[in-house]
Amino acid sequence: MKAVETAPHEYMANYVYSNSGLGAWFGAARLVDATGSKRGSFRLNGETWRVTLSYQESGLAPPEGGETPDGTRVDFDTLREFRLNAVVDDEIGERKVKALIQPRWYGLESESGKSVARPMWELGDAVNVRVNASNVEFDTVETAIQRAAGAVTLDPMYFDDRNEEYSVVMDAARYVRLDRDVSGPVHAREGPIARMGHLLESDRSGYRKIVQDDTERVGYYHTVTLGPKRVRECFPDHRIPKEFKHYYARNAESLPDDHPLAHPKVEASYQGSRWDETLRPVDHDELADELEEAVLATINEAGLPTQPLDDDGLGGGRTYVEDAYFEAKTVDRSRVLPLNLERVESDQRNVVVRQLANGLSPVEWDSLKTLVADGGDVSPAEIADEHDWHPDSVRRGLRRIEDMVVREQGSVALRSHYVAEQVVEALDAAREGVRNAMGTAANAVQNAERRSLDERTDELIAFCQSNGIHIDEREAQLRVRMGNLTGESWSELVTRLKRFWTAAGRDPERLKESVTHYRDEAGPKIRQARGAWTGGQTLQ
Structure with missing residues (x-):
């Protein structure tokens, strides 16, 4: 299967090197002390990179007695950190790797006395390299650091044996750039970004956040962030929490059509703060694959082609726009995954159909009316007050329809925006006098205006x-x-x-x-x- 190759965008990580102790930090200090700063260059993948080694104040306290617990002498009254920055020498200047070289030892503290190294730090003397990279393949980042070190006469071997147990990936993203005339289905009201948010919202055992910002132009900044539980709803074999994004550069509207930044990016990024697990640099392949599959699935769900050219090499209309770092190349892939939104939609529809088929008591109907009208979280007591029910009756009723609602810490809400739409249709049908429970459920399904129905579920309903x-x-x-x-x-x-x-x-x-x-x-x-x-x- 052929598909467009996504491009790397942002990347952040901490790389820890312990085999040489504080060697990289001391080496950078000697170079900067001698010259104030150091410059150089190197070639990598046919490109020239410009390198600068400089320093910044660290806010770290020297070890007590001038010696680390491992016995390394540190004869500095003020500790510095060292910036090793490499940038490709092109007109854009946005392919870059920034590496901040920081010391680490047992009991390291800030000047204010706060612990800096994590409590379970067991490596002793080591160097942490805080990495911020842009538009560089994840597995190329460490190579760029080594080449940059050599370019300023800092021994590259200091950065050759990364400690995977302590090294952490904090952020990573991959993207494609779409023509602005075709990207509308991605951010549309019924597009994949909105549907992911609306189908999966209110499930409080996971995380979901959707942003739809059209202040500068339609589609300016649309994102949905899904925790690992919700990601698995869309991709059963994915595990990494992600943000899905359609966005334009600022002032893109003022740029001519032939300027790449006049056209939006569709991007997927790793959201490390959304789970309790940790990604290591050794997980780069898994990370890149999941992000690329997420981007392609979003495009595919929007009805756009996932490859730039037809098999005969002829374009089927302009879909992708190349920029300095996205080449819109076609590559072989083992698969292009669907988003599985139809299955999520079907499961939520089945919840409503099942509940309505079983019949609803008056207190359950009244509870649903309030939840639909409120559009947010309310308490069982508020529902009871509104409809003159006893709070215990409301609580019992909510337990009977627990598949349609989520309850937490005294509040209750409908499980999702999509479930709310189904309930609204059922309530409207009930008001018109449709009293047969299964008939009401079927009418709610048949009358719904939705992009895609689960035909097999509808056949089951019709058979019943x-x-x-x-x-x-x-x-x-x-x-x-x-x-x-x-x-x-x-x-x-x-x-x-x-x-x-x-x-x-x-x-x-x-x-x-x-x-x-x-x-x-x-x-x-x-x-x-x-x-x-x-x-x-x-x-x-």
Whole structure:
């Protein structure tokens, strides 16, 4: 499979080197003490890089007695940190690696007496290199640091044996640049960025944040940030929290069409603050793959081509815009992932359909009315006051519809914006006198204006309607109520139900363990569904 190759954008990390102790820090100090600063250059991947070594005040305190706990003598009254900066010599000057060389030892403190090295620092004397890079492939960053060191006569071997246990990646991003005339579907109201936010919001066991800023122009700055739980909703085999972004450079509107910055970026970036795990530089391949797959999936979900050229080499209209660092090259990829938003949408629709099919009590209806009207978090007590219910009745009602709402610390909200839309449709249908529970649910689904329906789920709903089947999923064990059987045996009906159930992505084992209620010529019966394909017994 061919697809456009994304380009690296921002990158931040801490690289820790311990084999040479404080050697890199002392070496930089000697060079700067002798010259004030040091300059040089090197060649890498056909480009010339300009290098500067300089210093800044650190705010760190010298070790007590002038000696580190490992016995290294530090004869400085004031400690400095050293900036080793390398920038590609081109017109843009935005392909760069900035490395801040910092000392580390047991018990390192700031001048104000605060601990600097983390409490579990067990490496002893070492050097931390705080890295800020732009438009450089993640695996090339360390090579650039080594070449930059050599260019100013600092031994490159100081940066050759990185300690992976202590080194940490804090930020990374990859992007493509789209033509502004075609990028609208990415940030549209029904586009992938908005849908990710609206489908996954309010699930308080994860993190979700959406920003839609059109102050300068339409699509100026649209982002959604998803924690690892929500990322897995879209990409089941991804684990890294990410921000998905469509944005323009400031004042892009004033630039001519042939200027790259007149066109927006679509970007995915790692959000290290959104989880309790840690990425190491050794995880670069996984990180790059997940970010690239996220960008391509966003473009694909928006209905845009994921490769710049057709197979015959002819462009199918302008989609991608090259800039100084994004070349819009076509590369071979093993896959282009879907966002799986249809599955998320289907699961949330099923929640509403199931709850409505089971019927709602007056207190549950009133609770939903308040939640839809409020548009945010309210307390059960507020719902009770508004509708003259006892608070305990409201709490019991909310527990019965827990799949549609989230409750936390005295407040309650609908599970997502999409669920809210479904509920609004159901409430409108109820106001018009549609009282049949399954009919109300079906009307809510049929009348919804949405981009994509889960056809298999709709077929399951239609099958249940046409055969008078009601499925109660609220208990641990499913209950399937079939009513009167006419012209078809129980086992045939259960077998047909199993086909629709399984095709809609539901768990066949759960249906197999369900209890069915029905009536035939001999009267009412209760049987385990497994009997339809194992010869099980009638329970009643």
